Structures are given as C-alpha cells and as structure tokens.
Amino acid sequence: MPSLESASMSTPGSSTPMVADHVGRRPFALEFRSSYWFTTFVVGLGIITDLIVYSIIIPVMPFRLEHLHYHHISSLTGWLIFAYSAGLVLSTIPIALLSERYNDRKTPLIIGLLCLIGFQVMLMEAPNYAVMAIARVLQGISSSVVWVVGLALLCDSTPVAIIGRQLGIAMAGLSIGLLIGPPVGGTLYERFGFRGPFVFGLAVTVVDLIGRLIVIERREALKYGHDPAAWTPAKDPELASEKTDPEPTSAKAEIKGDAQIPSTSASAVVVGETPPPRTLTLVEVIVELTKSPRALVSLFLALTYGLVYSSQEPSIPLHLAAVWGLDSGTVGLVFLAAVIPTLFSSPITGYLADRKGPEWVSFISLSLAIPWWIVVTIQGPLLLFIVAFAIQSFFTSAIVSPLMVELAAVSREVEGIGFAHVYGAFNLVYGIGTSVGPVVGGQVYDHLRRGWATLCYFATALIIISEILAFLWIGADPLYDRLVRWMAHTSSQSPPAPPTRTPTPEISTASNSSSA
Template identity: 50%
Template sequence: MQRPSTSSPTGDLSDGSRREFSVKPWGWKWRSSYWFVTFVVWLGVATDLLVYSMVIPVVPFQLEELGYKHPASLTGWLLFAYSGGLAIATIPVAVWSEKYDARKLPLVAGVFILIGSQIMFMEAPAYWLMCLARTLQGVGSTMVWVVGLALLCDESPPELVGRQLGIAMSGLSLGTLVGPPVGGGLYTRFGFRGPFIFGIIAAFLDLAFRFLIIEGKSASKLRTDTIEKPDNEIAMETNDNSLTSDTEVENKKVSFVQVLRLLLRSHRALVAAFLTFVYGIVYSTQEPVISSHLNSVWGLNSSKVGLVLLASVIPTLFASPLSGWLADLQGPSIVIIISLILTVPWYVVMIIDGHLALFITAFACAYFFASGVLSPLTVELASVARSIDGIGYAHVYGAFNLAYGIGTTVGPVVGGQMYDHINKGWLAISLLAVGLLGLSVVVTLFYVGEKPVAQSFIRRIRLL
C-alpha cells in the first residue's frame, strides 16, 4: 500500500535538509559580522607588525655580540629577506585567493608559517638561516595583507570601507608601537629568545580568532531560511544565485595575464601602487639604521631606543582610522595630498642633531602624517577593484602588497648602505625621503581618485 505524500508546500525537503538549516554554529551572527572581521584583520596586522618590529632594536646589538661588523647593513639584509618573501608570495596568493574564492584558509595558513619562522629565527645558528626565517615570515605576512584586506572589503558595506580599513590598518601602528620596546626590554631581561617567545604567544592568539571567522557566503546560507519561503521565492532566489554564480565563474576565469593587463591599463591602479612603493621605501630606509643613529648621536642602548620608538609611534594609532573616515567623506585623493604635504617638513627637522626631544617630536609627527596615507590608498584600491570587470579585491591588494614588498625590500638595503658608506648617511636618507614624498604629491594631484584634484581645479579655472 502506498504511503500518503508528506511533502510540504515549500518543496520536498528531507529531514536531513531540515536539520542542516536548523543547526547553526555557535555565535554565527557575531562571527560573520563585518565588525568581527575588522577586529580579526586588525589583530592580524598588529601581530604581523609586532613580530616584524621587535627585532629592529635587538638585531644590531645581537650581531655585534656575535662578532659581525657593519650591523646596520646586515640588519638591512634581514629586512630585505622579509620583504623579499612578501613580494615573492604576493602574486600566487592573490591569484589563488580570487580563483578559488579562498579567504579563511590562507589566513589560517599564514599564522602557522609565521609561528614556524619565529622558531627558526630564534634557534638559527647562522646568519643565512636567519635570512631564510625572515623570508618565510614575509610569506606568512602576505596572507593578512592580501587576503585579510580582501576579506574585509568583501564583508563591509561599500560606503563604510574606508572607516573599516582605517580601523584595521591602525593595527600597523599598534604593532610598530609595541614591538620595539617589548623587543628591547625582553632582549635585555631574557636574552635573544625572549622577544621571539612573546611573538609566538601573540601569533597563537591571532590564530584562535582567525579560526572563528565565518565568511560571508557561509553566513548568507545560515541567514537564509528556505523552509519558510514559498516555491516562487525559492525559484527566484535560485535563479538569482545562478546568475551570481555565473558572474563569479566568469570573473574567476580571468587569467593572471589578463588581470595584469587590466591593472597596467589603469592609471589609478598604477599610481596607487607607486604611492605604496614610495611609502614602503621611505618607511623602511630608516628601520635598519634608527638604532645605530640614536646610539651614535645620543648614546642610547636597545631599551632606550625602544622607548624612543614607543613615544614616536603613539600618535600614529589615530592616523589610520581618522584618514580612513575622512576618505569616506571627502574621497581618498585630498586626504592623501594633505597627509603627504604635512609629512615633508618633519623629515627635514629630523636632520638636526640637536636635542633628543626635538628629534622625537619630529619623528612622531612624520610618522603620524605618513600613516595617514595608507588607509586612503586602500580605499582607492577598493574603488579600482569595483570599477574594473574581472578584478577582485585580492588582485588589487596583491598589487598593493607587491609594491609595498618591493619598497621595503629595496629600502632597508639602501638605508643601511647609505648610512654605512656616506659621510652624513642620516642626512642623505632624510633628503631621499623628502624628494620621494614631494614627487608623490604631484602624482596624486593628477591621477588619484575618480576625479583627480588637479583636473577638478583646472575645470573650475576654465569655467571662470
């Protein structure tokens, strides 16, 4: 005898399907919110910069203790190795992330690589192994700088991207703020392994939060209650999802060569990459020599160097959120121009070998205004991704990371060599920064934004 039909008006859903929709992960709402994603990316950036910057005041003294000469140059090569790993891994990670729509997996893998690189550096018996460890650290860092920023743009409302990116990018300042003094203090108290053990603990905390992320697509499925929808809504939703899937598949079919061609044809993308490169090289030329400069001019040891960097970086905690918020309101171009113009005078003041308080003030102001460039740049790149068919967020942030990686690869080597081999090395480094920043102002005037500032100004003059 045939059993009577038990199908519901909503369609033939099995008990298994019902259970699939009714059982939801713990805390799925807050774990899939863009605020939680913002926090995780912020924490990832902060951890990355913490681990990166802790060795800056430590390595020169450790190299001297091991009997190496020219510690500034050798420290520069270690920073070169990190940036080299960053640059090498960027393109494969960006292409992989967009092709397979992978966000969470690369983020988790990046922390494991970071932890492994710290253990290798801590136990390295030779200088070349230290370089290899820093290269692997750069590979791990690529995940948060490419995939993390792409995930944040995926999850955030377009009108709030600048604010959320600004908050996440403030992790850069926090990591830079905490890293040097913690590294110097732990090195003085516990020796060379102290800073690395602290960094490994921070990385495990970062890993725990990355595991908790629920990506947007998974969250959308959890939010969709298909059981209570009538047949016609399910059919319409299915058609919409099919169209969306077709569009996504078409975007994923764009090859790396096509992506490269599209980005190279975009003036906005090229200029954003150039500005990122300039930021990287200006920022990193000072890194390998700042400890030596403070030691030679004012006689500071590693702990005091860390305190100077601490006092200088505190204001930058507010620069990224503020500039990101302003970029949402006024557009990225005007914020970038103002930040660059206000940065230049302080690099000139840093040339003066007078009072230490004056140097710290100039250093803090220079870092504050320079940090205000990054958030608007990431907003500009997100806008570029939305304006070019076939280009995803991971692609543009891959370009961002590659440009920054090249800049921070070249910068430490240039800075270390200039400081060691030019009579007034610090003066030369500061003047190089002034020249690059001035060039960046001119380029930004003409090419950043949907309506560049210079073009808008010229139109207004013609209308007079």
Template identity: 45%
Template sequence: MPTIPKFLQSRPYGLQWRASPWFITLGLNVLSPGITTDFLIYSLIIPVMPFHLQQLGFSEISTLVGYLLFAYSGGLALSTPIFAWYSERRNSRKGTLMFSLLALAASQVLLMESREYGIMAIARVFQGISASVVWTAGLALVCDTVPEKKVGRYLGLAMSGLPLGQLIGPPVGGALFDRFGIRGPCIFGVIVIAVDLIGRLLLIERWEALFWGFDPAASVDDSFDRSSTLPNYTEPQYGTFSAEASIPDEEGRQDSYTFDSEEIDYINPPFDRKIGTHEALTVNLQRDHISFIRVIKELCMSSRAVAAMVNSFVYGILYSFQEPTLPVHLQRTWRLTSSQVGYVYIAAALPAVLSPSLAGWFADYTGTEWATFVCLLLAIPCWIAVTIPANLSFFVIAFAFENLCTAAYVAPVTTELALVSRRIPGVGYAHAYGAFNFAVGIGASLGPVIGGEIFQRFSQGWTILNFVAVAVIIATSLVVALYTGESPLAKRLRRGGKVPTSKFIHGAQYVGE
C-alpha cells in the first residue's frame, strides 16, 4: 500500500471554505496568489520613480522610467516559460506561488537600498519574475477550481485585483514618498507581502480537496453530492481500497490526477485508525509534460489561440504605454506633485475595479468574441479624449473611462485562453497562461519604451502616443472580429447574423454548424 504524505494524513481545518472557488478567486484578487499584491507593488513606484530619479540627479526621466518598466516586463517574459513548464510538471501550484514572494521581497529590498540605476533595473527584473508566477500558476489555480461554464466570471473577479492594486498603490506610494522618501513605499510593499503570505498558506488546491472527497467545482452550483461528484466512489469493506477511479468533467471526459510530486497514486481519504477502514479513491492528477516551445507550437496551429495571443500582446502594450509618461505629463501640464499624481490614479482606478467582473460575466453569457470586441470598441473614444487639452477634471474622467475599458479587456482574453487550452491536447492551464504571460510581457516591454521615446522626442508626444494606441486598438478589433470565439463576429455576418446553433454550452460556446 502506498505511503500517504504527512500533510494528507489528517483532514485540513476549514477544508470546504479554504478550497472553495470563492476563496481561491478572492485570494487571487486580494490574498493568496496576489494579483492585487503584484499590481499594488508594481504601481507603488509609478508616481514615485520620476521624482526619485530627479532627486538623484538623473535626466531624461521619462526614458529612464520606461526602461525600468521594460526591465520588469523583460523579467516577466523571460521567466514565464520556466514557471509555466514547472507549474504543469508539479501537482501543487502553491509552492511555485510561495517562491514568487521571495522574488518580490528581494525586489523591494534592492529598490529601497539602491542609488544606482542598474540595481534598480535588477530589482524590477525580480518583480517581473514574481509576476510571471502569479499570472501562470495563479490563474491556472482558478481554472483548476471552477467549472468551465463559469470560468469567465471567476477570472473576471480575480482580474479585478488589477485596478484594485492600481487604486491603492499610486496614492499610497506617492504619500509615503513625500513623507519618508523611497523607503516608505518599499517598506509598505514588504508589509503587504507578509499579509499575502498568510493567504498563500491558507489555500487548499483542488487535488488535495478531492483527496478528502470534496470537489470545489461542484460546490459552485451548490449541488455538491459525494456520490454524484465522485461517481466511481464506493464504500469499500474493511482492509480494502479501490485501485483506481476518475472524475468526469462537464463534457464527460475523464480527468486524471496524481497526488504527489513523485507521481505516486495515493488513497483518498487516508486510513481511519479509529474505524479501521479505507474510504479510498485513487485519482490520477497526472498532466501531460510537454515543453513550452511545443505549447507555443500547438497554440500557433489554432487561429483562435493566435488571436488570443495577439490580444494578450496588445493588452500588455495598452496597460504600459502611458506609465512612464503620465506622471511627467501631469507635472508639466498641471504642476502636480507625486501625491497629487497618486490621487489622479485613485479617481481613474475606482470605476475600473468592477469592470473585469462584469466583462467576465458578459463573456460567459454572450461569448468571448462579443465581450472582447465591445471592450476594444469602447476604449477608442477614451484614448482620444485624454489628448484633449481641457481642464484637469475632464482629463481625470476620460482617463478613468480609459482604465475601465482596459481593465475589462483582460477578462474575456484570459477566459478565451482557458477555453482554447481545454480543446488542445497536452496544453494545460499553466501552459496557456504562460503563453499569455509571455505575450503580455513582450507587449509590456515594448509599450513603455516606445511610449517614453515618443513622449521624449516630440513636442506633442502625449497626443501622438495616444493616437498610436488608437491605431493598435482598431487593428486588434479586426483580428477579434475575424478569429475570436467559437463563432467569430465576421463569420456571423457572412451567415446574416445567425449563430451556428441556438444551443449554448459552457458560457455561450456554440456547437454544431
């Protein structure tokens, strides 16, 4: 009989709520895998670094800030293949997520103590490495836990951590910098990391919950029943255990699992020493172990997957394009300080906190093609409006709507990747989000550098860079119309607006022709 690991020899306290989709998803938003933590610490220094570099005597500030953002995105892009591969090789995603905290803490210490530009860049690389784990293992953890038909709304809820981090980070960073210098926001970041550690220790992954006879995905619909969730479960006689069983997904396919890093099948639940029986279920959590290069190759063979990668790349450009230039633009135009720049971010990020959740729900209800296209379409007038030379109030309102659309855009994109990955043999969720991370990292590497250079080189740099973004959005909208979703919008137009069939499965995914 196989040896049961120590951490599975006693039922975890609070199993059902610690493994529930709500806790996992809100944890990804607020605590455990830390999208909010990642983006909060990322955005802490956005209103701070231009002023910090000025204090240190540097010139061409927007260009230098752009390259610091490039260092972050470069670290994210380069480390993503490693962690995507590693996360799919290991059964547990929690250990990988814990490692990201060490890289994030190291980034804060380096940034706090460094006065050399090169060391600051290294600190940002470490932060990018941490983010690559959150955006691969973290998003994969949500998809592991929730049923496919509701993946959009749960990913949208998790993605609300992006604007939430942006809502908290810049104003807190600006205020702490004005009072304590660069050490203020960095120490605050370390405190947030410590809180994040608690959430990561609390979460229980689905494979461990299945070991104890609880399926978190079934609990989403409040229809959990042990016999129906684990259909091959039987109450064995004394001293016996079932050798093998499997869990069908919603399409009737059999998911397989192994419970340990050494690929040994374990018994579920462990031996009850008081009763002397084995309530057993061996569930094979084994995943296909393929290289990241092969994942990219498999994704590139699907036009739908390529479109999702293009959207990921564009998202990376959009959310980073203005970052090195916005504080300088606000300082030049309205003479704002770092604290006042932070307040602008508050006003802009507040409406965007709920938009990913709404976009995720919309993607589940109508399909990812509509949700993605609408988000891009609504973003165009917002990017144009921020170039209008009006008063500060008008700018803040326009910037808020721009953030709302950009934050909403990522929810249907990540949902599309989750749906695509389930239909490509050998591609797991961590693989798909590794590809997403890689594409976003490349876009976010180019965005601040190009934006910073345009702003620095042209007298009307702010207007030019925003109209470049509008051109990118229009081109991406065409890609979305042609290739995104089970039934792309362009294909519907050729059919006279009719969808292939009226039957909906798994979040408005159409079947049949």
C-alpha cells in the first residue's frame, strides 16, 4: 500500500494553509505535469487557440455570407466579430466567481474547450446568419474560460518572483494566434473551401484539450506533497539569485501564503485544522476592488489598451488604401509588421516587471508609446508609417504583462480576492474595450474629415492619462511616492542657507548714533 505523504502548504490568494493528506498512487510525471513551465505552455497554447478561433473567420466569413445571398456583408461580418466579444464579456463574471468559489481550475478549462469544439462545428454548419451569431456568442463564452481560469491556474503554480516572466511568455500567444489565424484561414479557404479553416481550428483545439487533460493544478499536486509554486536552486537556478519579492509589501503576501520559501523536501509537517478561506459575493468582490487604487488604475489601463488597440482595426486598411493605394494583400503585410514586434514585448516586459517592478515598466512603456502615435498620423513615406506603426504596437502592447503582474499583487494583498477575480475583471474591461473600440473607430473614421488623425490623437490622450495614473498608483511603491521621498531626502541633506539680516532703517540709525 502506498505510503502516506503529507504536506502543509498554502494556496495563493488565500490565508488558509492547506493540509495535504492523500493516500493513493502518485500521478505519473507529477513534477513535470504540475510545473509552472508546463502550465505556462498549456495556458499559452490556450490563448493561441482562442485567438485562432477568433480571427480565422475574418477572411472567409464575408465569402460565406455572399454564398448565402446576404447583403451589407462588411456590417454583418463586424457584428459577428462583436458577438464573440459580447459572449466573452457576459460570461466573465460568473466564470470568475465559480472558479474561486469551488477552487477548481482544470474542470472549467476542459469543459470550456469541449464546448468550443461543439460551437465551432455549429458555426461551420450554420444554415443562416442567426445561427452564426449564436455560435459566435457561445464561442466567446467558451473563450473567456482560458482568460480567467487559465491565467489563474498559471499564477497558482508559479513562484511570486517570476510571475511576470511566465505571464509574459503565455501572453505572447495572443500575438501568435493573430499571426496564424487570418492568413491560414484565407489559404485553407482557397484550397479546401469554407470548412477548411474550421477543420484547422478544430485540430488546434484538440491539441489544446490534450494539454489541459495532462496538466495537474497546484491544489492536486499538494495532495501528494509537491508544491509547484515552491522552488529550489536546482529547479530554476535563476530564482536562487532572487533576494526579495519584487513587491515591497509582501508582508501581507506572506500571511496569505504567497511568499515562496525554498523547499528541500516533498513533505512537511501537518498543521492543525484552520477555518475555510473567506468566500466573497459578487458585490463584495466589486467593493474590495474599488477600494484598491492599484486595481482601479490597472483596470483602466486594460480598458485603454483594448480601446486604442481595437479602434484601429476597421480604419487602418481604409487609411492605407486612401493614402498609399495599398491593396488587401499589402495591407496584410503591414499588419504583420505591427504584430511581429508584440511577440517579444510581452515576455520582455514581464521579465522586467519581476525585477524592476511593474511601476517602472508600465510608466516607461506608455511614455515611449506616445510619440509614435503622433508619427503615424504623418502622411509621408510608407516606410515611415510601417516603422512607426510597428514601434507603436510594441510599446503599447508592452503594458499587458506589467498589468498582469500588478493584478496578481492585488490578489495577494486583499483577503478573499483570488486570481480568477482579478483576471475576470481584466477580461471584462478589456472585452468592453475591444467591443466598443471598433465601433468608435469606424464611426470616427467615416464621419470626420481627418478621421485617422482624430483616432490617433484620441488614443494619445488616453495613453497620457494612463501614464499619469500609472505614475501615481501603479506598484506597491508608486513612482510618485518615490519622487516625494527623494525630494524630501534631498531637501534634508542640503546645507542650511545662511541667515540674511537686513537691518531696518531705525536700527541702522540707532547704530550710527551710538557709534558717533
């Protein structure tokens, strides 16, 4: 009979230590399947799958609608894209609450992917537009699972010191999915017809499902005395050099069990019974998040990113065609120039956020993005636009990883707030931004004489506001507080100014009389 393995661990985002007590066969390759590297791969693959399913229909759906004898194809296609975001927004809150209430990550991930397979088949075989729209809403609901539960799963299994790095690597899947989806969809449509892109999407989804079936979440690994969020120098030598948690206010995190301490044994002493973790209602979650300036600013920055990113989508092809006379194929190449840099921005800024703090990375990224939003309004050489557009995309998308790190820190700070709560809130505001953005962008471009420039100036204003808010409130030790302390320290270190004596006329006269 297998021996009893017990471990006293604690759950990230919870003040309740977990008592690991399990009798049974140890899962095959437990350490690998529950490791943060494998979890990062699974979550990143889920994001890639989500973006492929989202974007693969963009080049083929207009032709399908034409085949079904519909009119106003562009408008109908836009509403199908909107339907996906609407489903994502509507389902985010219940998914986040259920995941935290039942402390379960793997089950909703698997259910969500099985539903996504069914809804792709539904869209592929849809006989009319109404069924297509319903299928897209349901796809959006399935997709929200990976953004809420998947990111929470990754944070559960990752040591605090490298959450930014792992989130940045996983978030690169967003750019990879957008890079693969539209061109593959168009190619497969030309070669195999309307069902070709959907078969590809289904194949990618099945691979994603295999990964989700294999992965072991942290709460299950703890039952066998293994904590994937703990670390040893042998496990990741880079972590051995980490002296402190990048969050200066980690005292609270230690209480909640998120401070990662070296573990030299797979088992530990069992502790006594503790009360269950506090479970918050939806209203309580909202109240707690609104009490945190860090959470509110992070969510505003996420909304801004969603707005400025998506507002360009309907207007860039028209702008390129009007100014430089580009056709659809060349416009696609320009989009590639914008997407490819974002493959690197998320991992780089996630890595830097772990070491320098999200406050520095977010503020600098926003500052460096601002000039390029102005440059892309210049109707000069096409090469200038492409370079400026690529650099603007790099620095604007660089804000995502620091925001993920910041929201993870908020979860560790506030009792009862879990990773699914904060990433559900992120998903909600980002989804709102990406839903409203294309509508705003299309209306502004169509109805204003300098529509493209107006959009860019609007984005610049939002980014400047975000930069100011990041300076004031992002991070456990915001840059504004540091500046105030530095100024106070500089003032106290400066030598006192010599006293100045300016005698009044009366004193001066008296003094002269006395001398005489």
